[in-house]
Amino acid sequence: MTSVKFIHTADWHLGKPFAGVDEPQKRALLQNMRFAAIHRMSEIAKECNSEFVVVSGDLFDSPSASKSTVSAACSAIGSIGVPVYVIPGNHDHGGPGCLWKQDFFEGERKQLATNLHVLLTTKPVELDNAVLFPCPLLQRHDDSDPTTWLRTLDAELGKYGNKARIVIAHGSVQDFTGIPDDEDQLTRPPNLIDLELLNETDFDFIALGDWHGTKQVGSKAWYSGTQETDRFYKGSDYNPGNVLAINAERDKIAEVEVVSTSTAMWHDLSFCFSDDLSLDALAAKVDDLIGTRVNADLLHLHLEGSLSIAAISRLEQMLDSWTARLIRIKLENQTTISPSDNELDEMVRRSEDPLIASVAARLVAQLSADEEESNVARVALRELYAACHSK
Numbered sequence: 001m002t003s004v005k006f007i008h009t010a011d012w013h014l015g016k017p018f019a020g021v022d023e024p025q026k027r028a029l030l031q032n033m034r035f036a037a038i039h040r041m042s043e044i045a046k047e048c049n050s051e052f053v054v055v056s057g058d059l060f061d062s063p064s065a066s067k068s069t070v071s072a073a074c075s076a077i078g079s080i081g082v083p084v085y086v087i088p089g090n091h092d093h094g095g096p097g098c099l100w101k102q103d104f105f106e107g108e109r110k111q112l113a114t115n116l117h118v119l120l121t122t123k124p125v126e127l128d129n130a131v132l133f134p135c136p137l138l139q140r141h142d143d144s145d146p147t148t149w150l151r152t153l154d155a156e157l158g159k160y161g162n163k164a165r166i167v168i169a170h171g172s173v174q175d176f177t178g179i180p181d182d183e184d185q186l187t188r189p190p191n192l193i194d195l196e197l198l199n200e201t202d203f204d205f206i207a208l209g210d211w212h213g214t215k216q217v218g219s220k221a222w223y224s225g226t227q228e229t230d231r232f233y234k235g236s237d238y239n240p241g242n243v244l245a246i247n248a249e250r251d252k253i254a255e256v257e258v259v260s261t262s263t264a265m266w267h268d269l270s271f272c273f274s275d276d277l278s279l280d281a282l283a284a285k286v287d288d289l290i291g292t293r294v295n296a297d298l299l300h301l302h303l304e305g306s307l308s309i310a311a312i313s314r315l316e317q318m319l320d321s322w323t324a325r326l327i328r329i330k331l332e333n334q335t336t337i338s339p340s341d342n343e344l345d346e347m348v349r350r351s352e353d354p355l356i357a358s359v360a361a362r363l364v365a366q367l368s369a370d371e372e373e374s375n376v377a378r379v380a381l382r383e384l385y386a387a388c389h390s391k
Contacts, residue, residue, distance in 0.1 A: 003249040004129040004164045007045050010056035010209025011226040012038070013091065015069035017061070018230075021328045029295055029327055030230075030264060037227040037261045038076040041243055044259050045082055048245040051129065052082050056209030056224065057089025057137065057170030063098050070105050074112035083115045085125065087136040089170040089209055090191060094120045095139045119168070122149040124160075130248070131160045133203070135169035141190040146171055147198055157202055164248040165202065169193055170209040173217050195221055205246060205254045213238040214258055227261045232300040232330065233268040264327065265290075265297045273305030273335060279314055286322060298328040306338035309382045337378040347381070347388060356388060 014034055021027045045053060060069065077084050088094035099105050100118050109116050119125060119134035126132075133153075135146040147169050157165070171191030191210070195218045198206070206221035214225035215237065222244060229241040241262025247255040267289045271282050282303075290297045299322065307315060315335070323329050350357040366377035 002129050002162060002164075003247055004127075005048055005050045005245070005247050006130070006166075007041060007048070007050045007053040008056065008205075008207040008222065008224045008244040008246050009041065009053060009227055010170070010207070010224045011058045011089070011212055012055065012073075012228075013058055013061040013226065013230065014073050015061045015065045016230065020330065026295065026327045030228075033263045034228045035072055035076045036263060039079055040261045041227065042080040044243060044245065044261070045080060048257075048259075050082055050245065052127065053080060053084045054132065054166065054168050054207050055084060055086040056168050056207045057087050058091040058209055059086050059089075060092035060099065063092050063095070063140075065092070065099055067104055070099065071108050071112065074105075074108040074116065077116050078113040080115060083117060084113070085117050085119055085132055085134070085168070087119050087134045087168050087170060087209075088138070090137055090140045093137045093140050094118075124153075124156075126160065126163070130164045130166055133165065133167045135167065137170055137191060143190070145194055145197070146191055147193055150198060150202075154199075154202070162250045164204045164250050164254075166248065167198075167203050167206040169206065172210055173208070173221070201251075204250055204252065205248045207244075207246075213240045214242045214244070215239070216256075219253060222256060229262045229264055229266050232266050232298070263296070266300075267297060268300045268302075270302040271304075273303070273307050273311075276308050276311040276340075278305065279307070279311055279318070283318060286318075290322075290325065294325045295327055297326050298330070299326050300330040300332075302332040302334075304334040306336045308340040309337060309343050310340075312337055312382065336375070337382050339378070339381050344381075350388070353388075 012034060016031065016034070018027045018030045021030065041053070059073065088098065088100060092099065094100050100120060119132070120136050122135065124131050124133055133150055135150070137146060147167065150167065171193045173193045173195050200218065200220050204220065206218065208217070208221060208223045211223040212226045212231060213223065213234070215223045217223065224244045225240045225242050227241065227243055231240065241260055242258050243261050245257040245259055269285060269289065271285065286299070289299065312335070319329070319331065347356060363377045363381050367374050369377070
């Protein structure tokens with residue numbers, strides 16, 4: 001019995017705009033990291049003695065990827081020393097006018113990536129030690145199961161002998177739905193794949209794309225996840241930033257090795273201030289996450305609790321520094337201003353400036369009003385305090 005080793009990957013989303021990142025140069029950093037991951041994949045393929053690579057859809061983020069993205073993609077794929085077999089996914093579907101059929105893409109493929117093979121039809125592809133069964137998406141949203149055609153092959157499968165049979169498909173399996181990120185507002189994924197209707201005994205590995213985390217969803221079915229992490233935390237079973245090194249053999253459960261390829265680090269941190277000294281604890285937690293790295297991390301930071309006026313100012317300085325160092329900080333700041341007794345006394349008892357003292361006293365009285373009026377008073381006291389200290 002002959003085994004075959006290959007790399008399973010998907011959801012490269014080359015050209016992804018990363019609209020949530022404000023600075024253009026930082027968006028470019030994230031985009032370039034996705035290409036760098038392909039070069040790391042090339043090294044992994046060599047180390048694992050892989051015969052080929054399968055990409056289970058969404059190599060591009062858009063069916064109208066820019067020419068520069070197409071050229072960079074072909075160049076990166078051309079550096080992989082083995083054949084690369086790609087199916088269109090929902091983001092880069094293979095419908096009429098798709099980039100896969102455009103003259104520019106074909107020209108770049110011929111010059112830069114002769115090892116790239118785009119599988120646009122539901123037709124078995126026989127290799128030396130394996131048979132590929134592609135299930136390409138020819139439109140973004142399809143109500144039909146893209147693997148339906150595989151259920152009609154029973155009579156034909158015998159002619160492939162003992163070669164490993166590998167399904168390549170893109171979509172969400174039954175009872176398993178993707179979670180949209182900031183840029184993907186779909187609430188129900190299309191292109192549903194019903195694994196229960198697919199006779200797994202006919203196939204040896206089902207290489208899936210669409211879910212961005214590495215996940216096994218059947219005895220022979222795996223999502224490889226995206227090669228670069230591209231979303232904040234989605235749950236304990238969400239494991240992005242990998243490729244799968246597969247060793248498959250006919251009528252056996254394939255050996256699967258999860259290999260990390262991600263560079264950017266995406267962090268989630270929730271913190272509640274109990275007092276002003278908590279600022280030091282927050283600084284220590286962020287330092288544990290990003291250390292002295294610059295332009296290598298993204299942070300989803302949720303803050304709550306209360307701080308004095310002076311501590312709020314220090315927090316803003318810390319946030320300015322982190323914003324500069326991070327590729328992105330997604331901030332949810334629910335911290336309230338709670339002026340300390342010393343800060344209030346300083347403003348109310350300003351004998352040298354009776355007008356400020358009078359305004360401060362009125363604002364302090366409003367602190368015991370309803371929530372909306374109290375919040376306004378807190379902000380006003382902070383501005384007043386800042387004005388006093390700017391003199």
